Amino acid sequence: MTDSACASRIDEVFSELEARYPNEKDFLQAVGEVIPSLIPVFERHPEFSKAGILERIVEPDRALQFRVSWMDDSGKVHVNRGYRINFNGAIGPYKGGLRFHPTVNVGILKFLAFEQVFKNSLTGLPIGGGKGGSDFDPRGRTDAEVMRFCQAFMSELYRHIGPDTDVPAGDIGVGGREVGYLFGMYRKLTNTHVGILTGRSLECGGSFIRPEATGYGAVYFADEMARAAGKSLEGTTCLVSGSGNVAQYTIEKLHDFGAVPVTMSDSSGWIHDPEGIDAEKLAWVKSLKNTRRGRISEFADEFSSATYHETDRTASSNPLWAVKGDCAFPSATQNEILGPDAQNLINTGCWLVSEGANMPTDPVGQSVFREHGVLYGPGKAANAGGVAVSALEMSQSSQRLSWTREEVDLQLQGIMSRIYTESAAAASEFGFGTDLLHGANIAGFMKVARAMLSQGIT
Numbered sequence: 001m002t003d004s005a006c007a008s009r010i011d012e013v014f015s016e017l018e019a020r021y022p023n024e025k026d027f028l029q030a031v032g033e034v035i036p037s038l039i040p041v042f043e044r045h046p047e048f049s050k051a052g053i054l055e056r057i058v059e060p061d062r063a064l065q066f067r068v069s070w071m072d073d074s075g076k077v078h079v080n081r082g083y084r085i086n087f088n089g090a091i092g093p094y095k096g097g098l099r100f101h102p103t104v105n106v107g108i109l110k111f112l113a114f115e116q117v118f119k120n121s122l123t124g125l126p127i128g129g130g131k132g133g134s135d136f137d138p139r140g141r142t143d144a145e146v147m148r149f150c151q152a153f154m155s156e157l158y159r160h161i162g163p164d165t166d167v168p169a170g171d172i173g174v175g176g177r178e179v180g181y182l183f184g185m186y187r188k189l190t191n192t193h194v195g196i197l198t199g200r201s202l203e204c205g206g207s208f209i210r211p212e213a214t215g216y217g218a219v220y221f222a223d224e225m226a227r228a229a230g231k232s233l234e235g236t237t238c239l240v241s242g243s244g245n246v247a248q249y250t251i252e253k254l255h256d257f258g259a260v261p262v263t264m265s266d267s268s269g270w271i272h273d274p275e276g277i278d279a280e281k282l283a284w285v286k287s288l289k290n291t292r293r294g295r296i297s298e299f300a301d302e303f304s305s306a307t308y309h310e311t312d313r314t315a316s317s318n319p320l321w322a323v324k325g326d327c328a329f330p331s332a333t334q335n336e337i338l339g340p341d342a343q344n345l346i347n348t349g350c351w352l353v354s355e356g357a358n359m360p361t362d363p364v365g366q367s368v369f370r371e372h373g374v375l376y377g378p379g380k381a382a383n384a385g386g387v388a389v390s391a392l393e394m395s396q397s398s399q400r401l402s403w404t405r406e407e408v409d410l411q412l413q414g415i416m417s418r419i420y421t422e423s424a425a426a427a428s429e430f431g432f433g434t435d436l437l438h439g440a441n442i443a444g445f446m447k448v449a450r451a452m453l454s455q456g457i458t
Contacts, residue, residue, distance in 0.1 A: 217385015
């Protein structure tokens with residue numbers, strides 16, 4: 001098949017997908033980000049076209065939806081919707097987080113699960129891609145209410161997961177507290193103690209570095225990009241969005257590289273501290289967010305060097321990304337950097353972007369970064385550290401072992417370095433120069449496509 005014929009067929013498949021799922025914008029955006037990278041791949045590998053790999057890889061293996069009924073502290077009954085998307089299990093058990101957030105729906109979870117397929121492939125570990133969650137909002141709920149919801153959620157989900165079938169983890173709204181409640185219910189329902197959820201506490205068989213892994217990995221990936229370009233993170237001013245797990249540990253690892261993080265955010269607004277968010281301030285944020293579950297606006301009340309800015313949801317850009325900085329680490333949610341935000345980053349001197357969140361930059365923003373030669377680490381590569389350590393936790397669980405913090409961190413560094421190397425090599429091999437977006441898409445796709453091919457039409 002010629003290059004033009006490949007492009008035509010890929011466009012045709014995408015058009016069919018748009019017609020089939022017109023309301024799933026996030027999912028279509030995720031697919032649209034990947035498939036242009038595959039034109040030279042299909043031109044070189046006609047066996048992929050013959051086996052219908054593209055048509056099959058954009059459809060999930062299965063999508064589950066179920067009712068979650070639970071009772072709040074006042075005795076009122078609530079009903080939420082629960083989901084689990086098994087997108088592709090060609091290279092191993094489905095692996096991907098659970099998200100509890102009011103915005104959760106099938107389209108968002110399909111986007112996340114599709115991304116997860118390639119991200120998990122890039123780690124080099126035997127894990128397929130999946131995602132799940134609920135439109136339940138844990139914010140403002142008591143521990144008892146969250147526990148009852150998690151138990152109700154797991155009372156349905158447990159039928160569909162297993163250590164060799166599907167191994168969920170945490171995501172937005174699902175931290176250590178929620179994972180603990182979910183695991184406790186699974187253990188009770190099945191009378192087993194297996195590594196069915198990753199991100200568990202150390203006492204329950206979890207792994208060192210798992211809470212830190214996504215943030216640490218994004219910084220390790222940024223370091224790889226910088227060093228390959230003859231630059232360094234040391235002394236750089238860094239913009240970080242979010243204030244949850246990923247943002248917290250991105251900032252912690254930036255300290256180790258001698259960088260100065262100056263921003264954080266949550267759904268209400270963002271703070272800018274030109275003096276830097278040092279270890280003492282970060283410890284305060286961890287207490288605020290992980291224990292007291294407060295808002296980032298309180299940071300400016302506590303530290304006079306910082307200013308707080310409320311989010312204007314009608315604005316066409318986010319002024320956090322107009323703060324002067326060298327490097328950006330979007331670590332909040334999808335599509336938080338739009339075209340105007342990307343241009344603002346360019347205008348203020350940003351030369352590196354490493355995505356800690358999933359698909360935080362929209363297509364226009366990606367084009368701006370690539371047009372201006374920004375060192376750009378796409379989420380499926382830069383934030384793969386979290387799922388990489390989840391897979392290491394699975395290995396420890398199956399062997400009844402516990403590796404040291406240093407052992408896990410060393411493996412994480414090696415995995416992030418390998419992801420960078422393989423993404424850069426794939427970009428170069430297929431004619432995309434140093435473009436890591438194309439490179440990560442291709443490197444992640446190739447392993448899955450070959451596995452699918454070897455298994456026949458399934």
